[in-house]
Amino acid sequence: MYILIITLLSAILIWIIYVYNRLVKNRNRMQEAWSIIDVFLKKRYELVPMLVNTVKGYAVYEQKLLENIVGLRTEAMLASDTKEKVMSENRFGQTADHLFLNIEKYPQLKADNHFLKLQHELSELENDLEKARRYYNGTVRENNIYQESFPPNLIASSLGFSKGVFFTTNGEKLAING
Numbered sequence: 147m148y149i150l151i152i153t154l155l156s157a158i159l160i161w162i163i164y165v166y167n168r169l170v171k172n173r174n175r176m177q178e179a180w181s182i183i184d185v186f187l188k189k190r191y192e193l194v195p196m197l198v199n200t201v202k203g204y205a206v207y208e209q210k211l212l213e214n215i216v217g218l219r220t221e222a223m224l225a226s227d228t229k230e231k232v233m234s235e236n237r238f239g240q241t242a243d244h245l246f247l248n249i250e251k252y253p254q255l256k257a258d259n260h261f262l263k264l265q266h267e268l269s270e271l272e273n274d275l276e277k278a279r280r281y282y283n284g285t286v287r288e289n290n291i292y293q294e295s296f297p298p299n300l301i302a303s304s305l306g307f308s309k310g311v312f313f314t315t316n317g318e319k320l321a322i323n324g
Contacts, residue, residue, distance in 0.1 A: 165301045172289035176310045179282035180228060183313065186275040187222070187235065193268050194219045194242075200261045201249065211248065215241050228311040236314070279313050286310030 198212050218238040225231035290309045293302040 162301060165298045166305065168292065169298070169302055169305070169307050172285070172292055173307065175285040176282070176289055179278070179285045182278045183275065183282055186271060186278055187231075189271055190268070190275070191219055191223055193264060193271065197261075197264045197268065200258065200264060201245070211241070211245055215245060228313075232311060232313050283312050283314075286312050 194215060198216060202209075202212060215238070218234065218241050222231065222234040222238045225234045286309075292298055293307060293309055
């Protein structure tokens with residue numbers, strides 16, 4: 147009888163350890179994926195002032211838009227958690243998209259080599275960011291599914307594990323969980 151109880155308790159303990167380790171692994175994958183995104187965002191933040199300075203010389207009438215971009219860049223850089231970062235990045239992205247639409251009005255700017263180089267770098271960076279975002283959202287999805295599944299949800303909630311925050315772009319519905 148005691149052997150059966152000890153075996154049962156051992157099996158439960160091993161299962162709890164397995165679930166805990168998987169929760170930790172999922173959390174670490176999300177953090178790793180977010181750190182990749184963070185690197186690309188920092189590169190983007192470094193390109194923005196150069197782009198703004200290049201555009202300033204040509205697009206005098208877009209001064210308010212340029213000031214807006216600089217302000218949103220600062221806001222995004224100072225965001226303290228993932229949820230806040232995602233929301234500020236969406237506002238920043240919308241404003242940057244608006245800037246590129248307005249650039250069509252300035253043919254001299256589109257011919258400027260420095261601007262073209264910056265635009266190309268930013269385009270490549272956005273492609274890399276999109277790939278990193280997909281990977282990150284995949285890790286968030288896997289983490290959230292596991293945490294919402296029964297019975298791991300009992301352990302996740304009792305040990306304070308939180309669900310991940312999806313990083314969506316401007317055109318997508320913002321799905322923030324946790």
